């Protein structure tokens with residue numbers, strides 16, 4: 001938590017979240033001439049500083065939606081706007097932690113985390129932010145290691161640090177904690193919430209884990225099978241830190257699992 | 267340069283219980299070194315024992331040198347424990363020293379002493395030593411000429427190939443124009459250009475530089491290109507979301523990711539350019555080791571040819587070793603790379 005504070009209190013960096021408007025977005029892929037619809041008229045309006053979790057069956061189109069938000073792909077129809085400005089290309093105010101860590105194997109851990117600052121040409125004056133981000137994910141001792149020397153979970157943490165160091169307005173997370181052991185996972189969830197509360201960035205989190213969604217998010221959006229539609233948009237009005245045993249959350253969880261097609265006895 | 271050890275497994279750590287195993291252990295460790303010393307002693311003896319069948323001036327010196335090497339090997343083996351890494355290195359190479367001593371003895375006896383092998387074509391070791399001592403200036407001149415020509419041509423070819431490869435891999439427009447040319451001209455052996463090149467270039471030296479660059483450039487271009495083309499788009503996605511501009515994508519993503527391929531191209535180019543170098547020197551350039559070989563053949567100076575061949579192979583092997591060293595430095599992040 002100390003490290004989170006260090007990263008959050010960088011002077012000269014306004015840490016407000018941005019609003020995100022996803023409006024009537026539809027998207028399809030072309031697979032050998034056949035059209036594969038992936039998103040149908042998805043609309044989500046995210047307030048500045050909100051923490052939204054996206055839940056849905058595997059292959060329904062969650063990662064596709066995140067790529068559109070990041071500006072890596074253009075939607076077939078509909079529009080995406082960050083603070084009323086149409087998203088047409090990637091921008092470091094929207095940083096993505098991908099489902100695969102995709103660290104650059106030729107860079108050390110430190111250099112991987114420094115990637116964003118280097119790309120924006122501000123690394124020389126901001127080196128301490130890299131150190132703070134590495135502290136935050138507990139990998140300071142591995143700053144000179146190469147990615148092939150890391151475990152899967154460690155690599156995922158480096159990817160998280162690489163995103164956080166950029167001080168994004170919208171943080172886009174594609175199952176970033178999926179590969180972590182349950183202990184580290186809980187720690188990282190707490191760090192994430194604390195960081196988000198301090199800095200106030202808007203967060204979009206894709207997860208398979210309904211419990212994780214409920215512990216972390218203000219709002220849980222549940223998608224249908226592919227092509228994804230918004231099936232439910234649930235507010236989670238509980239103060240932080242939340243407890244996993246909270247009966248209110250347990251109730252919501254049952255409801256969400258029901259929406260995902262799982263038997264209510266779960 | 268790495269050396270494989272034959273006895274790594276039992277080199278140390280044997281429990282010392284009684285006298286007999288101790289002796290056996292000592293012999294296992296030091297035996298090869300002592301045998302190597304013996305082999306070189308025999309080589310020295312073979313030089314001095316019989317009369318030469320021909321007239322060679324370095325037979326005596328060679329014999330003495332062999333005895334010196336034998337003495338050094340013996341001393342090194344006995345006191346290997348006190349010599350640190352040098353002692354270990356000697357122990358590791360002892361089997362090779364045995365083989366080398368045996369080979370030299372056989373060579374000496376088969377040529378200089380009994381002429382089992384027909385003489386002008388198979389010169390004895392001492393006549394090759396004689397070349398190194400008596401014809402050194404000319405040999406050195408040839409080495410410098412070859413190195414200069416090779417280095418110039420190779421560096422130009424590698425740089426041009428690298429830039430072309432990156433451009434084709436990166437830009438569709440460049441690829442559209444350069445790719446057909448590359449396909450048409452690239453596979454042609456560079457030596458096929460030789461007659462034309464020697465006519466059209468102002469000097470045979472510039473012509474040879476061009477040919478060496480051509481031989482180097484083709485594999486470097488193709489492999490750099492394929493390296494850049496095969497970079498996973500996920501890397502570009504990551505860099506773009508972090509605010510990377512196109513120049514960053516080329517310099518800090520595409521090129522480092524393609525570097526392992528580039529080095530494969532550099533190795534292939536090096537091999538191809540050696541061949542062009544030697545042919546060019548034999549045919550057009552009046553300097554260099556290729557020319558020296560040609561010249562020696564004209565005089566039926568077979569010892570000079572062998573001497574030049576040995577130097578040439580040392581140079582080529584040295585160049586490859588150097589390239590491996592550079593690669594290992596630049597690609598430390600790769601695991602499981604081949605050791606040369």
Ligand SMILES: Nc1ncnc2c1ncn2[C@@H]1O[C@H](COP(=O)(O)OP(=O)(O)OP(=O)(O)O)[C@@H](O)[C@H]1O
Pocket residue numbers: 029030031036038056057058059060061062063064065099226
């Ligand atoms: N580049 C692409 N080309 C063609 N089809 C694609 C492409 N990317 C994704 N798809 C298809 O789009 C659908 C949705 O993929 P997406 O990666 O968005 O799923 P997801 O919801 O993130 O799944 P998971 O939870 O398993 O990660 C899949 O059926 C996939 O086959």
Ligand SMILES: [Mg+2]
Pocket residue numbers: 062063064099174
């Ligand atoms: Mg996904």
